[in-house]
Amino acid sequence: MAxxxxxxxxxxxxxxxxxxxxxxxxxxxxxRNATFCAFVNPQMPIPEESIQICGITDEMVKxxxxxxxxxxxxxxxxxxxxILIAHNxxxxxxxxxxxxxxxxxxxxxxxFFIDSLKWARKYRPDLPRHSLQYLRxxxxxxxxxxxxxxxxxxxxxKVFSQMVxxxxxxxxxxxxxKQEKTISQMPFGKHRGEPLNKVPKHYxxxxxxxxALDKPxxxxxxxxxISKGLL
Numbered sequence: 001m002a003x004x005x006x007x008x009x010x011x012x013x014x015x016x017x018x019x020x021x022x023x024x025x026x027x028x029x030x031x032r033n034a035t036f037c038a039f040v041n042p043q044m045p046i047p048e049e050s051i052q053i054c055g056i057t058d059e060m061v062k063x064x065x066x067x068x069x070x071x072x073x074x075x076x077x078x079x080x081x082x083i084l085i086a087h088n089x090x091x092x093x094x095x096x097x098x099x100x101x102x103x104x105x106x107x108x109x110x111x112f113f114i115d116s117l118k119w120a121r122k123y124r125p126d127l128p129r130h131s132l133q134y135l136r137x138x139x140x141x142x143x144x145x146x147x148x149x150x151x152x153x154x155x156x157x158k159v160f161s162q163m164v165x166x167x168x169x170x171x172x173x174x175x176x177x178k179q180e181k182t183i184s185q186m187p188f189g190k191h192r193g194e195p196l197n198k199v200p201k202h203y204x205x206x207x208x209x210x211x212a213l214d215k216p217x218x219x220x221x222x223x224x225x226i227s228k229g230l231l
C-alpha cells in the first residue's frame with residue numbers, strides 16, 4: 001500500500017471528460033515539500049464560461065506543451081510509493097487523467113487514489129456543503145485564488161490534513177473504501193449476476209488486459225478481484 005500523499009488538481013475546458021481537455025494540472029508533495037504546476041495546450045478553444053471560472057485563456061496556453069508531454073512529467077513527479085488525493089477525484093479528476101492518458105497513448109503507473117470530497121461527505125455529514133471553498137472557511141484557512149490548480153492543491157492539503165488528523169494514508173484509504181459493501185457478483189458483461197468465483201478466469205484476465213477494470217467506476221470490482229485472488 002502506498003504511503004506518500006500527493007495532492008493534485010486539474011483545471012479543464014469543461015466538465016465532460018470525453019469531450020473536454022485538461023488545461024492546467026498541479027500537485028504538491030508535502031513529504032518532499034515539492035510542487036508541480038503546468039499549463040496544457042488543449043488543442044481546442046477554451047469556452048468563455050470556463051475562462052470565467054478559472055481565468056485561464058487561450059493566450060495563456062497557446063505555447064504550452066500538450067498532455068502527451070505534461071502527462072509524462074506529472075506521472076514522473078508522482079512516481080514512487082504514493083497515493084494521489086483530489087477533491088471530487090472519483091467523479092472528475094481521475095476521469096480526465098484516465099481519458100487524457102488514453103488519448104495520447106500514455107501508460108501511466110498504477111496509483112492509489114483518495115477522494116477528499118467523498119471523505120468529507122462520509123465523515124462530516126453535519127456540514128450542509130462539502131465544496132473545497134466551504135471546507136476552507138470551516139477550517140479557518142486563508143482565502144486562496146480559487147479555481148487555479150496549485151492554489152486549490154495547497155488549500156486541499158491544509159483542509160484534508162485537518163479533517164483526517166493523525167490517521168495514516170493506509171488508515172484513511174481503508175476507512176474510505178474498504179468498509180464499503182464488497183462486490184460478490186459480476187456487475188456487467190456477459191457474466192453479469194454470476195458469483196465472482198464462478199466467472200471464468202480467462203474472462204477476468206481479458207477485462208484486466210483491456211483496461212476495463214482501470215476505469216474509475218470499476219475500482220471496487222478490481223480491488224475485490226485482487227483481494228480474492230481472482231486476478
